[in-house]
């Protein structure tokens with residue numbers, strides 16, 4: 001309902017494409033990387049810094065925000081944009097994945113999922129309709145359908161039952177969305193089916209038959225091997241309509257991003273850049289740099305000599321290593337800024353490469369420097 005998607009240029013030698021997603025809170029150039037903001041913030045970053053580094057859209061977390069600060073506060077704030085003072089697009093997950101990865105004693109049935117809060121053990125029940133209602137209160141620009149993400153490995157019969165229930169849940173969520181969501185909100189369907197191609201095909205056919213605004217590939221980056229991820233990614237992506245945004249959930253490292261965009265994915269998210277920053281690791285053009293190591297105690301060069309970000313223009317490896325070593329919060333901040341900037345800049349370079357029909361060349365150049 002809310003978003004409009006345009007494909008601007010398709011790469012001649014791969015399925016990669018440049019596009020733009022128009023939303024009520026601004027345009028999102030694709031392929032894009034989306035920083036994850038779980039508790040109403042992209043950890044350690046202010047919204048001014050996110051804006052300065054070139055973030056175009058951030059992710060909010062339905063499960064976490066529902067538990068704290070809760071929907072009463074969210075409604076009084078007028079939604080997450082106002083609450084956190086971020087005036088660009090926000091995408092929210094539906095909460096199902098977080099229930100399964102975080103809460104205790106979940107019980108799943110046809111109607112939804114009963115779970116206990118990982119914070120205080122209180123009992124809650126999420127249904128497809130409840131998930132959309134919470135995402136309405138958050139007032140996110142792009143919402144996700146309520147799904148079950150089955151971990152890997154899982155047996156065929158369970159994945160089949162789960163995938164078919166997720167399709168029934170998607171229909172319920174879409175009906176509720178049409179009735180209750182704000183006009184500027186959009187809703188994505190999520191394709192499941194585990195590592196089984198026949199189930200992936202059935203899920204893709206039935207999910208794309210519903211008029212969602214975009215489609216996600218779910219059930220990946222949950223413990224499968226890189227080969228399995230790429231195999232399912234390359235099998236499933238072409239089954240999604242070309243004229244709508246495609247989102248590969250939970251991805252990832254630079255190679256997973258390149259493989260996703262090469263397959264025709266437009267959007268990706270991952271907690272990786274801020275998570276590894278908090279334990280003293282930087283993503284650089286020449287691979288990962290564990291800057292907390294003593295080797296960098298007297299290294300006064302930037303994290304990445306080819307990076308023009310705020311951190312690399314102003315601080316040395318020695319200083320950042322010192323901050324991490326004495327557990328100073330600024331250490332995590334400077335590393336988070338650089339890691340997020342690096343992935344956002346990589347996406348900008350990928351968009352440029354696609355415009356010039358040299359995506360594969362750029363990928364090879366990046367891989368050889370990175371050490372893949």
Ligand SMILES: Cc1ccc(CCc2c3nc[nH]c3cc3c(=O)[nH]c(N)nc23)cc1
Pocket residue numbers: 036037038059060061062092093094095096097144147148149150190217218219220221222249250251269
């Ligand atoms: C704030 C926020 C955090 C995380 C996410 C994506 C979370 C995520 C996955 N992460 C890795 N693999 C994933 C698979 C799924 C999935 O199959 N379904 C859903 N709804 N989310 C997933 C979205 C938003």
Ligand SMILES: [Zn+2]
Pocket residue numbers: 303304307308309310311312313338341
């Ligand atoms: Zn940098």
